[in-house]
Amino acid sequence: MAHTLDGRLATVLTALGRLAGEEVLTRLPVLLADIGPDAAEVVLPGAGHVPLRCGEEVVRELRLPPGAPLGSWRLFAAGVGALLETGAGRARAERLHRLTERLAGQGEDLDLVSRILEGVVTEFGLRGAQGLRDRCGTLHPEARWRVGDPGALPEWSAAERSALREGQPTVREDGLLLPLAGRWRTRLAMWFTAPPGRAWSPHDLDLLGAMAHAAGLEFERVQLTRHMAALLRLQENLLALGAEAAYQPLLEEALRVIPGAETGSLLVREGGVFRYRAAIVHDMAELRDVTFTLEDVRDRWYGLGLEAWAAGVPRVLVRPGQGVHGTSYTRAGVWVDALLPSVYGIAANVGVPVLYRGEVYAFLNIDARHDPHAFGGDSVEVARTFALHAAALLRETAQRARIEEAARTDVLTGLPNRRAFTESLARQVAAARRYGQALSLLVLDVSNFKTINDGLGHAAGDEALVQIGAAVAGALRTGDEVFRWGGDEFAVLLPHTAAAEAGVVAGRIQTALHARQVGGLPLHVTIGVAGTTPGEDPDGEALLRRADAAMYRAKREEKGLAPLV
Structure with a gap:
């Protein structure tokens, strides 16, 4: 009898497997009724019968007839539960996929992150969520990216911050830290506060990871678009200035667009030496009347070799005060065999030769003061692009300045006219x-x-x-x-x-x-x-x-x- 029942139950499972996930519970009572008088009855949960689970949740129970083989029905219930969980996972995947599709081309919408957070909170039954932005190596909550009640944010460990930078999620007892990782170093993340005992299945993490990756790529696209627009604005603004007046706004724009940047300086080549022409946050009194030889900048500070120097390849240094040796400078004609004191306060530096027609015209220093891991592939890529535009802008500005100067100069005496x-x-x-x-x-x-x-x-x-x-x-x-x-x-x-x-x-x-x-x-x-x-x-x-x-x-x-x- 039991063997015969097992066969009939297997037939029911096969029929259920052909249905869409939401139809399983609807068709189950009908299919069980067809197997005969020894079939179980599908009832609402709470009576203590054989449970039908979807994940951790009991969605129905099977009330067995007297003398029914409990082992067979428990195996059947496990099979139905697997079908329910598969169907629910498929339905969840479809909903998250639709949510992900809304990201394409919509990254300029500042409310988009909030809508993503709302969708995930609703889908997974979470307490709340908070969007985070990495600034100087610390995760800062964005006020407009808050949904529900995420509560007080945790203190992230060094290992968790490192995993985030690498695009890896962190599962904690109190929630999930999900990086919005695109091609480059993660700079945005989502924190989801979970109720006690909430478990995250590998399938759930895969779904959320795919959605977060799509979001990361979209925001990288938006940032690139903004960077290009900023360079166009910069071009319009700088062309109205002379070369000297263009250095500071050029550096300010570099700090705005290069990810991870906090401070920086611009060295301009004048003959055989480099001289500071712009700086932000650095003590200008320290930099005044300071010059570097070509060899000091190229061979010791930059240090990637002649080929990379001539190609304008950006170089990243972590804690340059510890890793650079032998770099000297001249202040007001006096040679100093040491690094500038401010270098020891730099956590990371991106150095970019600014080229024009194969000649290094200037050297751009972009610094992070707090986070030694501030600069990723996005920083290098943006710095390279920025330097290419900056070189053309500086040369064009200098050329226009020379034309303007010529219009104000007497050709015979060289005096202003x-x-x-x-x-x-x-x-x-x-x-x-x-x-x-x-x-x-x-x-x-x-x-x-x-x-x-x-x-x-x-x-x-x-x-x-x-x-x-x-x-x-x-x-x-x-x-x-x-x-x-x-x-x-x-x-x-x-x-x-x-x-x-x-x-x-x-x-x-x-x-x-x-x-x-x-x-x-x-x-x-x-x-x-x-x-x-x-x-x-x-x-x-x-x-x-x-x-x-x-x-x-x-x-x-x-x-x-x-x-x-």
Whole structure:
């Protein structure tokens, strides 16, 4: 009898196996009724009969007839339970798959993570969930990525943080830490708070891992799109700046887009040395007047060899203060055989040669101060891309700056021209007005230029202008500016200088010219002086008119120095 029952129960299991998971419990009573009077009855749980389980949950019970073989029915119940669990797993997989499909192309939606968390919490009957972001090696909760009641977040161990970086989930008694791992180092994660005793099957972990991987890839795509958009904005902004003004915003953008970055610096090559042109967080007083030889930067600090250097390959160092030796520097002309002190506070560094047409133009340092594992493949890839764009931007900016500079430069003397004078006069007047400072202006005219030009030829006239420009520039103080105003006239702006002091400067110019000759003829200039006093509201056009008038009065009086105005 038992053997016959076992055969009939096996037939029922075979029929149930052909059904969709949600149909098993519906069809089970009908199929059991067909096997005869010794069949069990399917009832709701709670009466203590043979349980039908789906995972850990009792969903129905089998009430057996008197004398029924308990072993056979228990085996049957286990078979039905396996079918129920398989069906439930298949249905769960389909629901999670639909949830995963919603990720594609939707990473810009900041609420997407919350919806994923809600779906998982509902599907697995969890207490709550919290989205996390890795910052400086520490997991920080994102307020907008919180669902249900995740409770207080656990303290993650070093091993758990390491597993997270490698894209491995961590199962704990109180929940599941699930990394959103795409191609690169994990920087986003989900924490699911589970009720006591919640077990995670390998099938569940596989399903969640597939969903998390899809989410990680989508967010990496979004980050890449944002990085490209940032580089385009940067290009538009930097082209309006000169090369010097472009260094700091370029570094700031690098820190925004390179994953794991906290601080950084930009070394620009000037001849045979590299000099700091931008830094963020570093003590600029420490970096001021510091230069490195090409060999120190390339062979000791970078250290990947000539081929990698010439290809612009990014290099990652962990705790460079411990691993780099022999790197020296020069401060204000004094050689120092040591690392800069700030290097010892760096946990990790990405160094990227910035190339343009095969030549290293600059070197970008991106630092992490706290997390030695901050930089992953994503950091290296973004740093490489950023350096390629930065090189083109810096070169284009420098080229535009050279063009602009050429438009403000006199070709013959190399001095700033009248256009540059007009711009500088406006700046100096605005500064003098703002800070209540004095400002003076000298206007110079070459007294015997016609004699030299007509008597000795145009080449001699050109030589006279070059010598006068050099003599005037050599007689000025730091901060003073000389311009070739046009023809045989020059102008000198003297910030922080009242008229009386300007007269002294004019005297130095005459002295500097005293010993200069062209073709045996002395060089002589007539100088007009005009100035304001501290607190006086300066007017650029009025100052220019006064200096010009003073110069013409001096010409009429045949004196080299006009009376003070």
